[in-house]
Amino acid sequence: MTTSEPADRLEISSAAQFKALGHPLRHRLLFALGQEAATISQLAASLAVGKGNVAHHLGVLRDAGLVQLAETRQVRGGTEQYYRRAAKMFDFTGDGRRANTTVALQAVAAELEGSSGEPMLTLRNIRLTERQAEELMERLGELVDSLQDAGRDEARYGVIASVYRPRQ
Template identity: 35%
Template sequence: MATNSAVPDYELEETIELTTADQVRAISDPLRTTILGLLHERAATVTELAAAVKRPKSTVAHHVNVLATAGLLKVVRTKRVRAIDERYYGRAARMFYVGLGRQGQGAPLPHDFNDFEVALKESAAAYDAGQMRSQIRHARIPEEQVVEFWRRVANLVLEFDQLPRSGDTTYGLTVGLYPILDYPTLPPAAED
């Protein structure tokens, strides 16, 4: 089995902050996130992507166009095939994130933008087979610690993202840090 150590096979930015509702909507579709995931390995044509996801070429072309219009995909090279220039698409960045700068812009996240919902669907078979690895913890901490902790988590996700592609199984990594508005807390300790 070949190992691809140059992941992917084209130049791209490390991160791009998603600041518009159109960008967030573009990545909230499961087929589009699958396309973005496939392009982590190498650039691909619409035909190759359609074969990989077992969907009509026209459907995949539509989704590629949505991603390209949102600035998340770009043509990274072309190849002349029987008098036609075939376009190879690649990601604009290794990692996309919804920026905090979106807050206060009046454009809420789409209701279907939830990585945990995607992870739930993707992980169901692994859970049923006893191959699910997960943990959940709760901590009451100040906002400054949240920001620092999330920066460290983002670096770990980037490390995972840059691993050479090999093996027979694709693994998903989902992380989240979220406020729990109704989690119980103890009252302040009584003075002795």
């Protein structure tokens, strides 16, 4: 059994979706699924997490519509289930967006700790006009959105871009 391809974008706006994203491991599962389906065993191995833990958190993501069953395969007397993201990109909107940022950044920090090579991480505070900040956000969004997946034979990379205004 194989389901249709994931959507290009999914708007994350409901309380149920934000609640499902309330744990850093769920973000990491979404990172790991990237553009490619995987089994619970494959995800557990790549994230160094127990299969039961992965199964539980995948179930929460699936119930919220963020992960879907991609296909099933018959193997040695059993059935392998492959999961994938419901969309290639998620757009965060609404009241839960700010609350979710902390959990998402915890997941990114865990990914960075276990990453290979030297990640690029630049933090800069600079004074900008409102218009400059809007333009920067727009350009960064366009740059990230324009990236094309190079295929399953290439290494997976995480990309995070943010423009924010610190408290005064």
